[in-house]
Amino acid sequence: MSLILCGFKSCGKTTVGRQLATRLNLPFNDTDMMIASFYSARYNNGRQCTPRDVFLIDNGLLFRSIEAEIINSLPTTPALVALGGSTLMNKMNRVVIQDKGFVAYLYTPSDVLWQRLTAKDAPWPLFLEEDNKERFIQIYQERRKVYENVADTTVDTTGKTASDIAEELAKGYDHGFK
Numbered sequence: 273m274s275l276i277l278c279g280f281k282s283c284g285k286t287t288v289g290r291q292l293a294t295r296l297n298l299p300f301n302d303t304d305m306m307i308a309s310f311y312s313a314r315y316n317n318g319r320q321c322t323p324r325d326v327f328l329i330d331n332g333l334l335f336r337s338i339e340a341e342i343i344n345s346l347p348t349t350p351a352l353v354a355l356g357g358s359t360l361m362n363k364m365n366r367v368v369i370q371d372k373g374f375v376a377y378l379y380t381p382s383d384v385l386w387q388r389l390t391a392k393d394a395p396w397p398l399f400l401e402e403d404n405k406e407r408f409i410q411i412y413q414e415r416r417k418v419y420e421n422v423a424d425t426t427v428d429t430t431g432k433t434a435s436d437i438a439e440e441l442a443k444g445y446d447h448g449f450k
């Protein structure tokens with residue numbers, strides 16, 4: 273069974289996912305990184321770039337279209353998948369993902385996320401022109417409902433280290449999430 277991590281930007285999908293993949297001995301598929309690799313190979317003569325670079329090309333349009341392809345081509349064999357923060361805002365992606373494996377939502381309180389997002393040198397593209405907390409809270413609440421609807425389980429990450437969260441999920445995986 274594949275285990276798929278979803279949640280808001282900076283909740284820890286990549287950090288936890290990498291540790292969990294090692295712990296469960298599963299291949300790690302981080303869709304944001306796959307988008308950047310796909311773009312580098314197909315459009316950038318193999319020159320490396322970040323997911324953010326791809327996002328900034330046309331305010332996310334190309335990013336979204338590559339993302340949909342990547343989601344469709346995720347392996348059918350067991351893997352650990354870390355999604356992007358907005359992957360599940362697309363209905364087709366939601367349908368495909370729910371069919372690909374067991375989805376875990378990493379719930380993180382908005383204040384913790386706000387701190388992480390505003391502490392970064394490279395802010396989230398959507399915030400480049402709208403760097404205000406009210407807008408962030410609105411997006412947070414909209415997305416939270418979607419994550420909760422899609423996910424098969426929720427892990428409250430409050431006060432936990434990435435390795436605590438990875439261990440909690442690894443135990444759930446080992447027991448078939450019963």
Ligand SMILES: Nc1ncnc2c1ncn2[C@@H]1O[C@H](COP(=O)(O)OP(=O)(O)OP(=O)(O)O)[C@@H](O)[C@H]1O
Pocket residue numbers: 279280281282283284285286287288304354355356357388429432433434437
């Ligand atoms: N449980 C945690 N406690 C403290 N810091 C954390 C925790 N999980 C992740 N972080 C930190 O938060 C930041 C964002 O983590 P990460 O990149 O894993 O998030 P993400 O969900 O993959 O974000 P994105 O949606 O941008 O891919 C990193 O600096 C990471 O070290």
Ligand SMILES: O=C(O)C1=C[C@@H](O)[C@@H](O)[C@H](O)C1
Pocket residue numbers: 280281304323324327355356357358359397398
């Ligand atoms: O929350 C978002 O809107 C995003 C989160 C990242 O993981 C990337 O998928 C991209 O930067 C968009």
Ligand SMILES: [Mg+2]
Pocket residue numbers: 285286287302304354355356
């Ligand atoms: Mg990530």
